[in-house]
Amino acid sequence: MKTKIFTLVLLITMIISDTYAQQEAMISQFVMNTMVINPGYTGYRELQSINFTHRSQWIGFEGAPMTDVITFDMALENNKKIAFGGSIMRDKIGPTSEIGVTGTFAYRFNLAPKRILSMGLQGYAGVLQADFTNLIIGSEQYEQIVADGLLYENPESVFVPNAGFGLYYHTPKMFLGVSVPRIMRSNIGDPNVERASESGRTEPTLFLMGGRNYKLNYFFDIQPALLVKATANAPLSIGGNLNFLYGDLMKIGAFYNYKEVVGAMFQYRVSTRTRLGYSFDVSTNRLIQTNLGSHEVTASYIFRDMRRRIVYPRKF
Numbered sequence: 001m002k003t004k005i006f007t008l009v010l011l012i013t014m015i016i017s018d019t020y021a022q023q024e025a026m027i028s029q030f031v032m033n034t035m036v037i038n039p040g041y042t043g044y045r046e047l048q049s050i051n052f053t054h055r056s057q058w059i060g061f062e063g064a065p066m067t068d069v070i071t072f073d074m075a076l077e078n079n080k081k082i083a084f085g086g087s088i089m090r091d092k093i094g095p096t097s098e099i100g101v102t103g104t105f106a107y108r109f110n111l112a113p114k115r116i117l118s119m120g121l122q123g124y125a126g127v128l129q130a131d132f133t134n135l136i137i138g139s140e141q142y143e144q145i146v147a148d149g150l151l152y153e154n155p156e157s158v159f160v161p162n163a164g165f166g167l168y169y170h171t172p173k174m175f176l177g178v179s180v181p182r183i184m185r186s187n188i189g190d191p192n193v194e195r196a197s198e199s200g201r202t203e204p205t206l207f208l209m210g211g212r213n214y215k216l217n218y219f220f221d222i223q224p225a226l227l228v229k230a231t232a233n234a235p236l237s238i239g240g241n242l243n244f245l246y247g248d249l250m251k252i253g254a255f256y257n258y259k260e261v262v263g264a265m266f267q268y269r270v271s272t273r274t275r276l277g278y279s280f281d282v283s284t285n286r287l288i289q290t291n292l293g294s295h296e297v298t299a300s301y302i303f304r305d306m307r308r309r310i311v312y313p314r315k316f
Contacts, residue, residue: 030209030227031241031316032267032277032298035071035085035104037207038179039120040168042106043075043083045314048304058283058291063094073104074304081108083118089126098160100126106168117169124162124182160186160202174212175316180204206230211241213315221245221315223253241265248313251277259285261294273302 033053034041051071058064073085087102106120166179186202211225222244229237237260243253251267263281270276277298282288 031211031223031225031243032265033069033071034168034177034209034316035073036069036087036089037181038166038168038177038209039104039122039164039181040106040118040166040177040179042073042085042104042118042120043108044118044168044170044316046075046080046305047302048074049300049302051298051300053296053298055294055296057294058287059293059295061287061291064291065091065093067091081110082106083108096128096130098126098128100124100160111169115169115171117167120166120168120179122164122166122181124160124164126160126162128158128160158187162186162202166207170316172213172313172315175210177207177209179207179209181207203231203234211316213245219247223315225316245315255279255281256284263294265296267298275300 030037033051034044035051036053049072051069053067053069053071055067056064057066068090069087070089071085071087073083075083083106085104085106087104089098089100089102091098091100102122102124104120104122106118108116108118111117162182162184164179164181164183166177166181168177168179169175182202183204184202185204206229208228208230209226211223214222216222222242225241225243227237227239227241229239237257239255239257239260241253241255243251243265245251249269252265254262254264256262260283261281262284263279265277265279267275267277275298279296279298280293281296282293283291
């Protein structure tokens, strides 16, 4: 019954009513893969590296969101002001899935010694698909089946282009950022179904972020960070992270999104080139009664350090 209610609500949202919900893929630990939501972060670490993130949300809730993201970025060796990167993303929720490719470019300005403003642009090309034919829509209690011709065949795949921008300002001790990863309002309904084509579209999401690093002693640092997400006609999302660092070896912390989730994370440097991370969170609203929480794993590998000398360590 739970699964059928979920899929029915999802279809009503997608097909019948106008869709204005937040549509960016959720990553709980944005400080571990900031480029996903802010192209201005591209090249910040001055490394040639690749990052992988997998998130399984609401474990035990059939049809719950699942996200995979691979990102790559690097600064040019002979011109540190220019950086580029890209990502491949797969986001699945219920009967719908989206696969997309993003290309990013960033240009950095030295406003003052060790004070850098990075301006990033990105282009996105995605394909949205839906599989309605395997859904069971109805009520076990009343043995009813929803009779809607739209549910007996799968709609055509929809090409979803988009573009975005981001600003990322940082010093050795802090960072500030603002970004809109997808600024275009693209239709995502089936173009062959008049009602569906008028119902679904992407909405821009504004991200505001900031954080600071405090040196406790020779070994330990503490990093509070804040992330605010705003989408038209959707609730404002406010989240905070508090991470403790043991040199460059280990990071452990906790995060909380107001009236959404609370969780913890851990990141460990396995070698000079490889890092692994894990985070777990649970809902703080009624969803906590329907699932076993959300899990997120990350892995990163450094191909090459583009810095001839380390002016200051990158903490974020």
